[in-house]
Amino acid sequence: MDFSSKLLENAVYEMSQLPGIGKRTALRLVLHLLKQPEERTSRLSAALENLRKKIKLCKNCHNISDVELCEICSSPKRDRTLVCVVEDIRDVMAIENTSQYKGLYHVLGGKISPMEGIGPQELTITSLVEKARKGGIKELIFALSSTMEGDTTNFYIYKQLEGFDISTSTIARGISVGDELEYADEVTLGRSILNRIPFEGSLKAN
Amino acid sequence: MDFSSKLLENAVYEMSQLPGIGKRTALRLVLHLLKQPEERTSRLSAALENLRKKIKLCKNCHNISDVELCEICSSPKRDRTLVCVVEDIRDVMAIENTSQYKGLYHVLGGKISPMEGIGPQELTITSLVEKARKGGIKELIFALSSTMEGDTTNFYIYKQLEGFDISTSTIARGISVGDELEYADEVTLGRSILNRIPFEGSLKAN
Numbered sequence: 001m002d003f004s005s006k007l008l009e010n011a012v013y014e015m016s017q018l019p020g021i022g023k024r025t026a027l028r029l030v031l032h033l034l035k036q037p038e039e040r041t042s043r044l045s046a047a048l049e050n051l052r053k054k055i056k057l058c059k060n061c062h063n064i065s066d067v068e069l070c071e072i073c074s075s076p077k078r079d080r081t082l083v084c085v086v087e088d089i090r091d092v093m094a095i096e097n098t099s100q101y102k103g104l105y106h107v108l109g110g111k112i113s114p115m116e117g118i119g120p121q122e123l124t125i126t127s128l129v130e131k132a133r134k135g136g137i138k139e140l141i142f143a144l145s146s147t148m149e150g151d152t153t154n155f156y157i158y159k160q161l162e163g164f165d166i167s168t169s170t171i172a173r174g175i176s177v178g179d180e181l182e183y184a185d186e187v188t189l190g191r192s193i194l195n196r197i198p199f200e201g202s203l204k205a206n
Numbered sequence: 207m208d209f210s211s212k213l214l215e216n217a218v219y220e221m222s223q224l225p226g227i228g229k230r231t232a233l234r235l236v237l238h239l240l241k242q243p244e245e246r247t248s249r250l251s252a253a254l255e256n257l258r259k260k261i262k263l264c265k266n267c268h269n270i271s272d273v274e275l276c277e278i279c280s281s282p283k284r285d286r287t288l289v290c291v292v293e294d295i296r297d298v299m300a301i302e303n304t305s306q307y308k309g310l311y312h313v314l315g316g317k318i319s320p321m322e323g324i325g326p327q328e329l330t331i332t333s334l335v336e337k338a339r340k341g342g343i344k345e346l347i348f349a350l351s352s353t354m355e356g357d358t359t360n361f362y363i364y365k366q367l368e369g370f371d372i373s374t375s376t377i378a379r380g381i382s383v384g385d386e387l388e389y390a391d392e393v394t395l396g397r398s399i400l401n402r403i404p405f406e407g408s409l410k411a412n
Binding site for chain 1: 237261
């Protein structure tokens with residue numbers, strides 16, 4: 001693309017560095033900002049700068065937070081013996097939305113992925129093992145996605161925790177509530193049969 | 207969505223104000239920035255701020271430009287008697303890419319659209335009429351999209367220019383080069399038959 005303005009070209013270039021945003025979309029977004037009052041652009045860039053400069057990670061669970069210890073970790077209502085291991089803040093938000101979980105979280109910041117150059121030291125695994133060593137945790141729930149990377153990460157952490165008196169579990173995989181059996185993929189349907197639960201248990205969950 | 211951080215919530219909100227970007231996408235983009243070096247965010251917000259504050263519109267054609275008079279308007283190689291009326295900078299870029307046009311442009315900044323509250327005074331039509339009054343323009347080419355709004359705008363400008371010795375034309379509508387007739391829509395195919403050109407003319411175009 002040939003731009004008539006260096007300023008425009010630069011803005012489009014920076015915008016197109018965001019994931020999933022190509023040059024054309026970037027141009028559309030930037031032209032939109034130009035049509036809006038100047039204040040809109042100031043607010044956007046200030047919000048991004050502020051976030052990047054002032055953001056903290058909770059020193060206990062490593063979730064994104066404005067303060068040293070996040071709301072969940074500092075809440076007296078939370079069960080401190082239960083820790084759910086997740087990949088990032090989106091997973092925390094998804095689980096919090098269910099209102100079904102009252103324990104704490106541990107945000108890894110990613111999954112082990114040799115292909116992308118992410119090893120265990122890039123994640124917050126050492127901090128998790130440290131927390132386990134200090135005691136107080138009874139159960140660790142693995143809630144990573146069930147991909148090769150997720151499974152590898154689960155297994156790596158599982159191995160690191162050998163010798164500690166902590167039980168581990170993973171979230172249940174199965175047919176989504178309301179889904180038809182005939183449209184489910186075989187792996188999910190297979191797992192949901194293997195990991196079937198007593199009927200009384202399923203009554204309790206509702 | 208419940209955010210664990212006001213800074214994050216604010217950044218996601220501002221991001222989601224961009225067209226076509228929902229809350230989920232905004233969160234993904236913002237989290238991506240958080241994983242990147244701080245400098246990336248600074249560069250993005252500086253580029254946007256700079257663009258919004260320093261951008262100029264060419265005083266002749268109203269295209270986006272870094273200087274008072276854009277490259278095209280100040281080029282001695284351009285035919286000043288020919289003016290192509292377009293909606294915005296993207297159209298200028300598209301036509302420039304063809305290398306087939308050697309005249310000047312006039313960027314309207316939109317189309318007349320009562321539904322969106324855009325009247326003639328929101329566009330640069332007065333400036334176009336002023337240019338026509340000054341003389342020197344022989345032909346005006348309408349290159350707006352052939353929608354109701356585009357046609358209305360064309361006609362409005364056409365009416366404003368009555369009495370001036372300026373010929374007007376619109377870009378040709380027809381079957382795209384390389385397209386099969388059977389897949390073309392009827393309106394386009396109909397127009398391409400009505401507006402057929404002498405065979406010798408089509409040879410010249412290649």
